[in-house]
Amino acid sequence: xxxxxxxAVTRAEHRAALVGYLPAGFPTLADSIKAIDIMIDHGADLxxxxxxxxxxxxxxxxxQRAADxxxxxxxxxxxxxxxxxxxxxxxxxxxxxYWNLVERYGVEAFARDFAAAGGAGLITPDxxxxxxxDWLAASEAHDLDRVFLVAPSSTDDRIAATAAASRGxxxxxxxxxxxxxxxxxxxxxxxxxxxxxxxxDLPIGVGLGVRDGDQAAxxxxxxxxxxxxxxxxxxxxSTDDVPTGHQRLADxxxxxxxxxxx
Amino acid sequence: xxNPDLKGHWGEFGGRFVPEALIAALEELDAAHHxxxxxxxxxxxxxxxxxxxxxxxxxxxxxxxxxxxxxxxxWLKREDLDHTGxxxxxNVLGQALLTKRMGKPRVIAETGAGQHGxxxxxxxxxxxxxxxxxxxxxxxxxxALNVARMRLLGSEVVPVTTGSRTLKDxxxxxxxxxxxxxxxxxxxxxxVGGPHPFPKVVRDYCRGIGDExxxxxxxxxxxxxxxxxACVGGGSNAMGTFTAFLDDEVKLYGFEAGGExxxxxxxxxxxxxxxxxxxxxxxxxxxxDEDGQTIESHSISAGLDYPGVxxxxxxxxxAGRAVYEPVTDAEAMAALEKLxxxxxxxxxxxxxxxxxxxxxxxxxxxxxxxxxxxxxxRGDKDMGTVVDYFGFDRGTE
Ligand SMILES: Cc1ncc(COP(=O)(O)O)c(C=O)c1O
Numbered sequence: 001x002x003x004x005x006x007x008a009v010t011r012a013e014h015r016a017a018l019v020g021y022l023p024a025g026f027p028t029l030a031d032s033i034k035a036i037d038i039m040i041d042h043g044a045d046l047x048x049x050x051x052x053x054x055x056x057x058x059x060x061x062x063x064q065r066a067a068d069x070x071x072x073x074x075x076x077x078x079x080x081x082x083x084x085x086x087x088x089x090x091x092x093x094x095x096x097x098y099w100n101l102v103e104r105y106g107v108e109a110f111a112r113d114f115a116a117a118g119g120a121g122l123i124t125p126d127x128x129x130x131x132x133x134d135w136l137a138a139s140e141a142h143d144l145d146r147v148f149l150v151a152p153s154s155t156d157d158r159i160a161a162t163a164a165a166s167r168g169x170x171x172x173x174x175x176x177x178x179x180x181x182x183x184x185x186x187x188x189x190x191x192x193x194x195x196x197x198x199x200x201d202l203p204i205g206v207g208l209g210v211r212d213g214d215q216a217a218x219x220x221x222x223x224x225x226x227x228x229x230x231x232x233x234x235x236x237x238s239t240d241d242v243p244t245g246h247q248r249l250a251d252x253x254x255x256x257x258x259x260x261x262x
Numbered sequence: 263x264x265n266p267d268l269k270g271h272w273g274e275f276g277g278r279f280v281p282e283a284l285i286a287a288l289e290e291l292d293a294a295h296h297x298x299x300x301x302x303x304x305x306x307x308x309x310x311x312x313x314x315x316x317x318x319x320x321x322x323x324x325x326x327x328x329x330x331x332x333x334x335x336x337w338l339k340r341e342d343l344d345h346t347g348x349x350x351x352x353n354v355l356g357q358a359l360l361t362k363r364m365g366k367p368r369v370i371a372e373t374g375a376g377q378h379g380x381x382x383x384x385x386x387x388x389x390x391x392x393x394x395x396x397x398x399x400x401x402x403x404x405x406a407l408n409v410a411r412m413r414l415l416g417s418e419v420v421p422v423t424t425g426s427r428t429l430k431d432x433x434x435x436x437x438x439x440x441x442x443x444x445x446x447x448x449x450x451x452x453x454v455g456g457p458h459p460f461p462k463v464v465r466d467y468c469r470g471i472g473d474e475x476x477x478x479x480x481x482x483x484x485x486x487x488x489x490x491x492a493c494v495g496g497g498s499n500a501m502g503t504f505t506a507f508l509d510d511e512v513k514l515y516g517f518e519a520g521g522e523x524x525x526x527x528x529x530x531x532x533x534x535x536x537x538x539x540x541x542x543x544x545x546x547x548x549x550x551d552e553d554g555q556t557i558e559s560h561s562i563s564a565g566l567d568y569p570g571v572x573x574x575x576x577x578x579x580x581a582g583r584a585v586y587e588p589v590t591d592a593e594a595m596a597a598l599e600k601l602x603x604x605x606x607x608x609x610x611x612x613x614x615x616x617x618x619x620x621x622x623x624x625x626x627x628x629x630x631x632x633x634x635x636x637x638x639x640r641g642d643k644d645m646g647t648v649v650d651y652f653g654f655d656r657g658t659e
Binding site: 053054055056057058059060061064068071076077098099100101103104105125126127128130131148149150151152153154155158162173175176177178 | 269277278279280281282283284285286287424425430431434437438441442444445539540541542543548550552553554555556
């Protein structure tokens with residue numbers, strides 16, 4: 001299942017897609033699989049599985065802590081494929097990953113193994129198309145989505161080139177800053193989405209900062225997908241009891257899913 | 263001048279592996295730096311700052327007694343006499359002046375032991391810039407004096423409590439902040455690492471070390487040195503020294519921190535032991551595990567304790583133009599003591615790695631060969647480590 005399949009449905013329903021992010025291996029490997037199932041059960045349209053990394057420079061405190069916990073728990077890159085295999089089938093499963101982990105595994109081998117596990121593609125926050133020659137080739141060979149990011153600081157030329165290199169959707173980083181739930185969504189986001197639309201027909205996902213259904217509804221008014229990460233991770237950071245975390249995640253996802261349908 | 267390609271690659275190394283959000287600022291920096299170094303007005307202003315404020319050019323000094331013992335001529339480039347006590351003043355004055363030229367009122371920096379933080383705070387104070395320095399919580403405790411210096415100079419010091427709480431995490435945190443403040447803040451990076459154009463920018467401001475030393479050697483000896491040696495952490499002093507000699511028939515040696523010994527795994531010998539990867543925005547050699555997670559480095563010298571290295575060094579190593587070898591903590595401390603006792607110079611532990619490396623090379627060189635060693639900094643900051651290492655009593659008995 002590819003991102004395009006989901007966006008065909010959500011566009012027909014005249015609504016934005018809900019994208020949920022969780023690092024694999026957090027809070028544990030088994031519970032990350034469970035958590036993804038919970039998100040899908042409660043209305044997530046697409047899943048981003050993060051690969052925990054020692055130096056996550058795009059991430060704020062919540063996702064850093066989650067990654068640290070997964071790594072302390074012994075997470076290995078290849079376990080991403082187990083997670084993908086366990087949850088694939090119902091909605092597209094993309095992986096969001098820092099580039100060194102893919103390069104280390106081997107770009108071609110990673111694409112092959114992730115595709116074989118049912119993965120739909122990669123979101124690459126620290127890989128720009130200018131540096132992505134190997135990934136462009138591997139994603140073609142294995143028919144994977146490649147989601148690059150645009151930002152408020154991107155020039156129109158860069159937005160055009162980035163969108164042209166993307167497949168599946170384009171990720172609009174709506175605030176100049178790292179990941180983290182914010183009390184107000186970004187004022188820069190609608191303008192960025194509009195600028196990006198001028199250069200592409202691909203759906204545009206908007207990420208960074210959404211924490212509840214109200215904010216999801218706000219973002220859904222102009223974006224094709226609402227991407228939620230830190231708030232989801234927060235369900236498990238705010239309690240040591242994993243079942244409580246699962247319950248919080250079910251409630252949050254229900255709220256967010258209602259938000260994108262408002 | 264040996265420059266990377268337009269995307270900042272030296273061979274397979276370098277480039278830009280950063281969020282798209284930072285690309286505009288990196289482009290702006292590249293353009294501003296390029297214009298600045300071609301502008302005679304900027305150069306004249308920087309030269310004046312270097313001379314009147316930085317105490318540059320630094321002297322070239324023939325270490326007679328050390329040479330007699332080693333059987334080769336050892337020439338020390340005395341960067342330990344620069345203002346703030348290390349070559350780092352060159353980089354910070356260059357970038358701080360460039361920051362003003364770009365119209366940004368504020369700089370941020372990462373620091374390990376605090377040397378680059380103090381240098382940045384110094385340049386910021388002198389040029390009237392706001393300054394915030396990110397420093398690992400653990401390092402702040404160990405380097406309380408440098409924290410005090412930065413605060414006295416008017417900088418804010420922010421403790422970093424994430425990851426391993428060391429230099430690499432301070433760098434992560436500086437990058438995170440920069441994404442949010444990039445419109446009015448320059449990231450004054452401390453070495454020749456990071457995304458393009460930082461490795462080139464920092465090298466260009468540090469290259470005076472080698473340019474001066476090359477002219478000084480010619481003037482004093484009528485010839486170029488046979489060997490040039492420098493220590494390598496991120497690689498700014500080594501790149502600053504090597505650049506002038508890249509097209510000469512001169513052997514270039516970079517000495518990395520071998521820590522407790524290469525076999526123990528507790529070291530910071532990135533080129534010797536690392537593998538190609540991406541860290542902090544550039545493709546280079548990285549100390550990493552099988553999955554590509556960064557491995558923590560170890561060195562008695564905080565300034566060399568970093569699991570990456572500047573991409574131009576990675577390229578020089580891969581191309582065989584420079585040779586990189588590890589020097590252990592013990593070798594470095596022995597060289598530090600030897601230099602103190604033969605020459606009356608107490609150098610930084612970082613720089614002692616270069617001295618130790620040169621002494622190790624000496625027996626294999628022609629008698630009377632000329633070895634230029636960059637003495638990147640002075641040892642005042644390291645006296646606590648020295649006291650502990652040699653077990654000196656603190657004079658209380
Ligand atoms: C005196 C001295 N030399 C060398 C270094 C290492 O940095 P680089 O490899 O960038 O020259 C440091 C860093 O703190 C230093 O203080």
